[in-house]
Amino acid sequence: MLATASPSPLSVLHEVFGYEQFRGPQAAIVEHVCTGGDALVLMPTGGGKSLCYQVPAIVRQRAGRGIAVVVSPLIALMHDQVGALHEAGVDAAFLNSTLSGAEAADVERRLLRGEVTLLYAAPERVTTPRFLAQLDSLHERGLLSLFAIDEAHCVSQWGHDFRPEYRALTVLHERYAGVPRIALTATADALTRQDIVERLQLEQARQFVSSFDRPNISYTIVEKKDPSQQLLRFVQDEHEGEAGVVYCQSRKRVEEVAQMLAQQGIDALPYHAGLDAAMRQRHQDRFLRDEGVVMVATIAFGMGIDKPDVRFVAHLDMPKNIEGYYQETGRAGRDGLPAAAWMAYGLQDVVNQRRMIDESPAGADFKQVMRGKLDALLALAEATDCRRVRLLHYFGEVSGPCGNCDNCLNPPQVWDGTDAARKLLSTIYRVQQHSGITFGAGHIMDILRGKASDKVRQHGHDRLSTFGLGGGFSETQLRGVLRQLIAVGAVSVDAQAFNTLQLTDGSRAVLRGEQTVTLREGVAAPSGGRRRAGGPKPTAAAVAAGLTDDGQLRFAALKAWRAEVAREHNLPAYVIFHDATLAAIAAQDPRTLSDLQGISGLGAKKLQAYGEEVLRVVGAAR
Known part of the structure; x- marks a missing residue:
């Protein structure tokens, strides 16, 4: 137990941070850690995770317990957190590559004298012999109060941002068993959570799992038509002059989209690993410090970005899984005000993600898990019911329709695509039987719709029995059918053979009529249109x-x-x-x-x- 002279967590919250009360489970977490307990904390972005270790660090330091070490993977996060703590009057410091040799030596001297309340460092540094020797010295003198492991999902191979260096953090438990540890993340499904517990040896830790719901975020997912123009309309119509993040899969696409937005008068900047470090830093600083900047980025940008007034996060390419989608969209609306998560996806997204999994050097078990995670995201994208219900269900949380996603606000028209699916599968089969080779999606759809292109005639595919059988279906409808067939594993895409389509064992159930295919009607509009007059002003x-x-x-x-x-x-x-x-x-x-x-x-x-x-x-x- 803490000495009687210890300040109460609530008094620290009020005096240092200026808040009257803890939110949600914060009070229970802080009390548990203050009294020396280990904890695993799952709390959504913007839920106040930082206070869950900052307040205990201050309480324990004032009780004579010494220094808290915060393991953080990102330099930008360290800088902002330490800057905010300084503003609040807390002795905090970081050790990272931005410091000169003299500056780092000064921080180390202050550390060993016990003059720092919170020290931030990356996992690579924490596990070096030099740093561990410094921790040994503090521990021997009773000056090591707490370890906080932020972004703890990075330790899991099943997480969306696996970083092998996190695995070495087991040394903290093995070497300093009596020092409490708190591991924190905003995103972890049951499999990832179990992996975090095992990898960080937190079997005895108390788990605090908050609701994953971010009710202030509205979710919209649209089919790709002309994605650049869809994005432009979304930003101009609904978020003009507001800060946002646009995620793209490739560096080239990032550059193209940033240039397109800038040419349309939007203050947009590119960010990806191909830019030199100085330019990336300048762009990040502008995004954080100026109002209304739109960052167009690969997933190299984002984790640890604490900017509270990001009003939208848009995806022009589908992420790998729901965890990645949730983590990235969660960067919107950290201030609790209305914000938007918008994504455009299409058949090529499905093909690309499948190909990346299939071509990865990982083992069969890992690939199977990754396919399952991708399937869950595809199901969310194709859903005709509440997006939020689907999203929360993935994390094991039961909820009702939210009234704040595209499907709730504008329920989509649905149609039975089973007949179209069977005709598509039959066409793929007959083409392969006729020619002995496979073909891509566009060619298959041309045959089914009766479009006698040069390629169709050249291969004699206009004489197939399925030629023209799908003339009543639009290309948009057939692409939706094909997306779902790929999603459920009834069709595979051979990346080694120019993305040609092949039947699988899963095709049989659909061909026999044992599995139905229900799809949403294609909607050309990118979103709900301009912000409703008199509606909330998310600025x-x-x-x-x-x-x-x-x-x-x-x-x-x-x-x-x-x-x-x-x-x-x-x-x-x-x-x-x-x-x-x-x-x-x-x-x-x-x-x-x-x-x-x-x-x-x-x-x-x-x-x-x-x-x-x-x-x-x-x-x-x-």
Whole structure:
């Protein structure tokens, strides 16, 4: 148990971070870790995971227990977290490659003197002999209080972002068995969760699993028609001037889409591993510090990005699995305001993802699991019922229709595609029997629809019995049928033979009429159209919507002042104060420092550092 002189977690939350109460399971997690317990925490992005280890670290440090070590995989995350802790008056530091030799040596000296409350480091550094020797020294003197392992799904081969270096973190339990550990992630299905427990030796840890639901995010998935134009309409019609992230699979596509958006007057920047490090850093800094920037990126960008006012995340290419989709879409709306997750997908996405799995050097068992995860994402994309119900069910959570996804807001028309599916399969079979070779999707659909192209005539496929049998089906309908046949394993795609189609053992059930194929009608519109008049305004203005005209002026003045402070401190504006805190100050119209006390997000250090300036700005705006 902690000494009686220890501060309470609630007092630390109020004094340091300026919040009156913990949210959801935070209080139980913090209490458990403060008293020395191990924990595995699954909490959605924006749910407040950081406080679950930051508050215990401060409590235990003030009780004389020493230093907390935070294992974090990303330099950007370390910088922002340490910057935010400094703003709150907490002694925090990081050790990473951005420090000079002299700077790193200074941090190490402070570390060994026990002068740091939280130290952030990457897993590669934590497991080096030099760093472990420093931890040994702290441990021998009773100055090692806590290990926090952030983004813990990285330890699992079943997770969407496996990093082998995380496996070596078992040394923390083996070498420092009495030091509590808290592993945290926003995304882990049952298989990944089990792997985290085994790999990090957390069998005795208490598990805290929050709801995976992010009710402020609306989900929309559309069929690809002209994806660049679909994206452009989505951004211009619904998110003009707002911050967002657009994910693409290839570096080339990232560059093309960023250029297209920029030419249309949208402040868009590319981000991928092919850019030099300095440019990537400049683009990331602009995204974090400026308002209304759209980052077009590969999945190299994202994890650890704490920007709260990202209003949309769009996917122009399908991710590998639901975990990746959930993690990436979860970067929208961290401030709790309305946000959108939008994805366009098509037949080629299905083919590409299948090919990447089949061509990977992994073992058969791993490939089978990956195919199952891809199938779950395809089922979500093809779903005609509530997207959120499907998404939450994947993580083992039962829910009802959300009323905030495309299928709930505009229930799709469905049609029985079983007859079309059987005709497609029959055509693939007859083509192979006739020619002895396989062909791609476009050729098969031309035959079925009775389109006598040069290629069809050349191979004599206009004389097949199925030629023209599908003339009543549109190409869009047949592509939907084919997507689902590939998704359920009734058709395979041979990547080694120019993406040609082949029947599988799974074809028989459909051909015999034992398995039905139900599909959604194709919808050309990319989304629900422009934001409804009078609907929620998912911007900073939403936070200030209830302010009077004078309050709006104070809010604008405070935002301008915050931007100046952020530039001076080389930090994102939200690290200084969140929009919600500025809106609360504007509404309060404070005249004295005591008027500022109790405003959410305004802790003791920030009140001391900025209180007089805030009063000056508010006074000048009256």
